[in-house]
Amino acid sequence: MKINLTKRLFVLINILLLSLFLPRITLAAPVQLHTNSGAIFAQAANSVKYSAASADLNLTPQQRQQLQAVRQRRNKEISAVLNSSQRAQLAQKLRGNNIYQALETLKLQPNQQELVDAIVQFTNLKMKAILSRYSLQVGQK
Template identity: 65%
Template sequence: MVIYLTKRLSVFANILALVLFMPGIALAAPVQINTTSGIIFAQTTKTASYSTSSEINLTPLQRQELQAVRQRRNREIAAVLNSSQRDQLNHNLRAGNNINQALEKLNLQPEQQDLVKAIVQFTNLKMKAVSSRHLLTRGEK
């Protein structure tokens, strides 16, 4: 009876340790891409200063986290735009503009501008969090 209890406790402790020490595993799942919208966003744009030098030394998991954050940003922005604005954004991105330049060239309504600005700011905060976690883990080594 004691052996079964210790086995159960050790399994529970291992599961708990995995959940607590590896929160990034949940982000490792592939992100579903909405293929019906036809929008292609540049994934390598540098939207803030934190992504220039610190992104070079990221682990594959951290790069994947940043990509997931960018993909979510792209889906949220696409949901705010109408079809002609999405087409224009797609054209601007293919012309070599980064996401910020492409958004500035759109004719957005004030409400759309506010929503897009909030989405971009929230995304930048998420990306800074990923980068700061990277700096903390790199500093501990």
């Protein structure tokens, strides 16, 4: 268990460092692996907690694009963790719920749950970094 946590933290830290030092990589257009997974998560794009927060802010188009890219990347990574029946269940559960509520209703295996939790944590870190850069820019004006 300790080894798994260490590995997961190592991977998260490396990804975070890469995204901070190589920001253009995180802005790259994603490759469509699952053509229908984009439609699944498109329904929940407006109900994610950070999208509501970003709607109230006066973000630049580039910052909005960065947040959208982070959310799209999260959706693809979560979709890759799920099997086809779980993706179908998730699509059903997204109606009226945000993605986090929909994921809680799925019966994920422990290893899937760990991966999804890591993806969500990392996504939240990236969104916080983008929003903190925004607050620094606002503070400088």
